[in-house]
Amino acid sequence: MFASLRKKVGVAVAVAGALALSACAAPAPEVSGKLTVWTEDYYVAIFEPLAQEWAAEVGIEIEFVTKDFFEMTNQFIAAVPAGEGPDLFIGGMATTLLVGNGVVAPVELGDKANLFSANALAAGQLDGVQYGIPFSIENVAVYRNTDLAPEPAATFDDAIATGNELVAAGSADSPFAVGVGPDGNSYLLMGLQSSFGSTLFDGEELTIDDQAGQDFAAALADWGASGAINPDMTLDIALTQFKEGRTPYLITGPWDLNGIKESGVPYAIDPIPSAGGEVAAPFAGNYAVYQSSEATNPLAASLFLTDFMTRTATAVGIFEGNKTLPALIPAQEEVSTDPDVKAFAEIGATAVSIPGLAAMDQVWGPWGETEMAILRGQAADPVQAWIDMGVRIREAIAAG
Amino acid sequence: MRLSTTKPASVGSALRPKASIFGLTVKIILIGLVDAFGLFMVSQFFLVDQIGLAAVAILGLVVINVIYWRRGGLAAKYLTPGLVFLLVFQVFVIIYTVIISFTNSGTGHNVSKDSAIESIINNSIVRVEDSPTYDVRVLEQGGNLFLLATSPDGDFFLGGQDEPLKPVVPSKTASGIATEVTGYNTLKLAQIFAVQEELAELTVPLDDNPADGYLRSADGSTAFVFSANLVYDASNDTFVDPSTGNTFVDNGAGNFVDSNGEELQPGWNTAIGFANYAKALGASAQVELLGVFVWTLTYAVSSVALTFGLGLFLAITINGLRGTRLYRSLLILPYAFPVFLSGLIWSGLLNETFGFVNQVLLGGASVPWLQDPILAKISVILVSVWFGFPYFFLVCLGALQSVPPELAEAARVDGAKPSQVFSKITLPLVLVATSPLLVAGFAFSFNDFNTIFVLTGGGPINIDSSISAGATDILITLVYKQAFVNTTVDYGLASAFAVIIFLVITIMSIFLFRRTRSLEEVY
Numbered sequence: 026m027f028a029s030l031r032k033k034v035g036v037a038v039a040v041a042g043a044l045a046l047s048a049c050a051a052p053a054p055e056v057s058g059k060l061t062v063w064t065e066d067y068y069v070a071i072f073e074p075l076a077q078e079w080a081a082e083v084g085i086e087i088e089f090v091t092k093d094f095f096e097m098t099n100q101f102i103a104a105v106p107a108g109e110g111p112d113l114f115i116g117g118m119a120t121t122l123l124v125g126n127g128v129v130a131p132v133e134l135g136d137k138a139n140l141f142s143a144n145a146l147a148a149g150q151l152d153g154v155q156y157g158i159p160f161s162i163e164n165v166a167v168y169r170n171t172d173l174a175p176e177p178a179a180t181f182d183d184a185i186a187t188g189n190e191l192v193a194a195g196s197a198d199s200p201f202a203v204g205v206g207p208d209g210n211s212y213l214l215m216g217l218q219s220s221f222g223s224t225l226f227d228g229e230e231l232t233i234d235d236q237a238g239q240d241f242a243a244a245l246a247d248w249g250a251s252g253a254i255n256p257d258m259t260l261d262i263a264l265t266q267f268k269e270g271r272t273p274y275l276i277t278g279p280w281d282l283n284g285i286k287e288s289g290v291p292y293a294i295d296p297i298p299s300a301g302g303e304v305a306a307p308f309a310g311n312y313a314v315y316q317s318s319e320a321t322n323p324l325a326a327s328l329f330l331t332d333f334m335t336r337t338a339t340a341v342g343i344f345e346g347n348k349t350l351p352a353l354i355p356a357q358e359e360v361s362t363d364p365d366v367k368a369f370a371e372i373g374a375t376a377v378s379i380p381g382l383a384a385m386d387q388v389w390g391p392w393g394e395t396e397m398a399i400l401r402g403q404a405a406d407p408v409q410a411w412i413d414m415g416v417r418i419r420e421a422i423a424a425g
Numbered sequence: 426m427r428l429s430t431t432k433p434a435s436v437g438s439a440l441r442p443k444a445s446i447f448g449l450t451v452k453i454i455l456i457g458l459v460d461a462f463g464l465f466m467v468s469q470f471f472l473v474d475q476i477g478l479a480a481v482a483i484l485g486l487v488v489i490n491v492i493y494w495r496r497g498g499l500a501a502k503y504l505t506p507g508l509v510f511l512l513v514f515q516v517f518v519i520i521y522t523v524i525i526s527f528t529n530s531g532t533g534h535n536v537s538k539d540s541a542i543e544s545i546i547n548n549s550i551v552r553v554e555d556s557p558t559y560d561v562r563v564l565e566q567g568g569n570l571f572l573l574a575t576s577p578d579g580d581f582f583l584g585g586q587d588e589p590l591k592p593v594v595p596s597k598t599a600s601g602i603a604t605e606v607t608g609y610n611t612l613k614l615a616q617i618f619a620v621q622e623e624l625a626e627l628t629v630p631l632d633d634n635p636a637d638g639y640l641r642s643a644d645g646s647t648a649f650v651f652s653a654n655l656v657y658d659a660s661n662d663t664f665v666d667p668s669t670g671n672t673f674v675d676n677g678a679g680n681f682v683d684s685n686g687e688e689l690q691p692g693w694n695t696a697i698g699f700a701n702y703a704k705a706l707g708a709s710a711q712v713e714l715l716g717v718f719v720w721t722l723t724y725a726v727s728s729v730a731l732t733f734g735l736g737l738f739l740a741i742t743i744n745g746l747r748g749t750r751l752y753r754s755l756l757i758l759p760y761a762f763p764v765f766l767s768g769l770i771w772s773g774l775l776n777e778t779f780g781f782v783n784q785v786l787l788g789g790a791s792v793p794w795l796q797d798p799i800l801a802k803i804s805v806i807l808v809s810v811w812f813g814f815p816y817f818f819l820v821c822l823g824a825l826q827s828v829p830p831e832l833a834e835a836a837r838v839d840g841a842k843p844s845q846v847f848s849k850i851t852l853p854l855v856l857v858a859t860s861p862l863l864v865a866g867f868a869f870s871f872n873d874f875n876t877i878f879v880l881t882g883g884g885p886i887n888i889d890s891s892i893s894a895g896a897t898d899i900l901i902t903l904v905y906k907q908a909f910v911n912t913t914v915d916y917g918l919a920s921a922f923a924v925i926i927f928l929v930i931t932i933m934s935i936f937l938f939r940r941t942r943s944l945e946e947v948y
Binding site: 084085099102106119125127130136151154255259321324325332386387391394395404413 | 618
């Protein structure tokens with residue numbers, strides 16, 4: 026009662042204030058029937074034409090608001106409790122974070138859940154409840170310069186041997202390019218790490234520092250010492266070297282596909298060659314749409330998720346824009362005629378999702394730092410450094 | 426001189442003119458604008474239930490009006506605008522930071538307790554496994570919403586909020602979907618949009634036993650059977666899991682937890698006393714923190730000293746030369762370039778394998794500029810000098826040009842050597858003008874986040890550090906690493922660190938300003 030009374034007083038004062046300001050109007054209460062969507066400019070361009078068409082069909086209005094990619098998740102988290110958030114949010118899958126901050130609402134897909142790739146859908150869940158509706162799945166692979174290396178490498182050692190021959194012959198500068206520098210990039214290296222059988226978590230139990238992980242650490246030290254992986258190579262340098270034909274192999278994702286095509290370098294997309302004997306499984310990243318827990322248009326927002334996002338035409342339309350494998354299975358079948366997408370999709374079938382645990386935040390830092398220290402030869406005993414890393418991560422998780 | 430020749434009376438009236446209509450109008454308009462803006466602020470504070478801030482704003486408005494409408498009190502009239510800005514942009518920010526430092530504000534504690542409870546309730550409502558999907562229509566009667574459901578078996582039910590489903594005989598489509606019931610108005614999609622928030626709240630019990638679940642429809646055309654796996658008990662302020670009897674209680678730190686320590690997400694924003702300060706000054710990290718503090722001091726002092734030294738040297742060299750203005754324009758360039766960009770460029774230039782410095786200038790050497798802990802420290806200081814010297818060059822040039830040449834000349838006539846003239850006459854006079862800037866420069870370098878963060882990110886990494894402190898991490902970059910771990914942000918902890926750093930710098934600045942006052946007594 027008191028709160029509502031205060032609101033009334035507030036409105037009265039607001040009216041007085043507005044009168045005093047005369048020209049400046051007090052903001053009108055939010056009663057627009059407009060579905061508001063926040064995302065980065067890249068996805069505004071891709072989603073807006075498709076969504077406008079759908080909105081016209083359903084008979085609602087939809088408005089896209091362009092947000093800065095690096096800021097938008099935190100802005101969304103801050104804006105929703107203040108009642109200033111949008112109805113829908115499109116971005117990288119961040120289910121644990123968004124649910125933990127109480128800013129997203131659950132969605133029930135019903136039977137339509139079967140339309141989605143199970144892995145992608147699982148990344149949008151927490152404790153069995155669906156929050157994010159996935160639309161694109163991406164993973165890294167190896168781009169191979171087919172002039173320099175006509176055949177795919179069977180193992181990582183073969184790839185390095187080929188690369189070293191090319192460097193010795195003067196036709197390449199680096200045997201293998203992966204943009205780990207200067208601060209470490211465990212995301213890109215995960216394929217190599219997983220080929221030793223290393224995983225990050227088993228359930229909620231940390232497994233990164235088990236025997237398989239330690240084997241990877243020892244190999245990493247060798248690669249750093251032999252120059253197979255150069256810790257000074259940044260993302261930009263790696264990409265530039267590949268585009269200029271100065272390295273036969275590059276680990277990166279579909280986001281560099283257009284740039285590499287434009288460079289004119291003849292390329293093939295291969296699975297990451299195994300270094301430890303097992304399948305090199307890269308991380309799978311997912312993009313998703315979330316509904317705000319404070320959506321002012323809950324019906325329109327859930328229609329967007331359960332109708333618009335489950336249509337094959339929508340998924341294919343998004344694919345036309347981002348050239349990334351759709352999460353919707355009927356759309357996957359439709360776009361798999363594109364050889365590059367097919368290659369990425371086949372590699373993606375082996376990919377592992379980034380663990381959807383809050384504890385993952387405590388892993389990235391020590392993990393990347395330790396990898397860099399080992400690559401640079403700054404760790405006297407790489408295996409011990411890897412074990413110490415496990416201790417640090419456990420302490421950080423325990424401290425919350 | 427001229428004034429003294431005119432009549433005193435006219436001087437008086439010229440200095441204290443009668444309030445003109447024009448002046449009064451301007452005054453009314455200006456104060457009116459301030460009052461309107463103030464009232465607007467007050468209304469906004471009220472709308473978001475910030476009663477305290479609203480009271481402060483009202484008080485402020487009253488004070489401003491009293492000051493400007495009463496006669497006399499001229500000093501207050503001049504001082505008030507500055508004081509207002511000081512309060513709003515400095516004092517308020519500091520107080521706000523202090524307040525935040527006593528809360529758990531950050532990831533996982535982002536919303537109010539009421540919103541958190543509402544979220545937990547909503548998130549705990551899950552679809553009953555293997556339950557059927559119902560086709561529904563949204564009906565309205567007397568302002569209440571109802572769901573007309575067709576079960577997969579082709580049976581028809583009607584129910585509303587707290588009114589369990591009961592069988593009905595509806596009109597239906599050719600495919601056997603119920604569409605209308607007499608006495609109720611079936612809503613079209615456009616009409617449903619108008620009531621979508623009510624629809625989102627609508628839960629229709631399956632039968633009289635609430636444990637059997639209820640129907641909800643998010644889209645107005647299909648409905649699923651849901652049940653809650655957590656029940657909120659408002660009288661005890663607890664959540665209970667009905668299947669296990671597990672109870673979650675408010676732990677006083679912004680979360681519901683059970684006896685096993687399992688937390689419900691989300692938590693909420695609440696005061697937690699000195700916990701952040703205890704964490705910031707945690708015993709485990711004290712020795713390392715001291716190391717970081719010493720390096721921060723070293724960085725700030727050497728950065729300012731070298732920057733000032735180089736700036737002064739160049740200023741003396743160039744002062745009076747032909748083309749001073751050209752040099753001045755050229756030397757402003759590093760300063761005119763955003764630190765964030767040139768920092769990235771420097772980090773590329775100093776790359777061990779691919780950098781321009783090693784590749785071209787040193788002919789393919791591999792000097793670990795940013796990788797060796799000691800070399801990296803030297804590198805960041807040198808780059809910070811590169812960023813900062815043009816500023817002190819300009820300041821010193823100005824100060825030098827204001828030193829009267831007669832003083833140096835007089836000293837020379839008295840037989841002083843050029844070095845004596847510099848150290849006894851010129852330098853002290855330049856220092857009088859620049860010492861407050863040196864103190865400010867020190868405070869700036871102490872918190873020089875940009876240079877360190879862009880150039881080395883605090884690295885090279887020290888994997889033995891328990892607080893992730895790299896070799897070039899200064900306090901502020903370390904705070905950033907501690908408080909903003911990937912997607913986890915801890916505003917409470919960051920604010921506690923900020924308050925501690927603020928106190929350190931304040932104490933040092935007070936001390937340094939005392940010292941500079943003795944310099945100013947040279948005059």
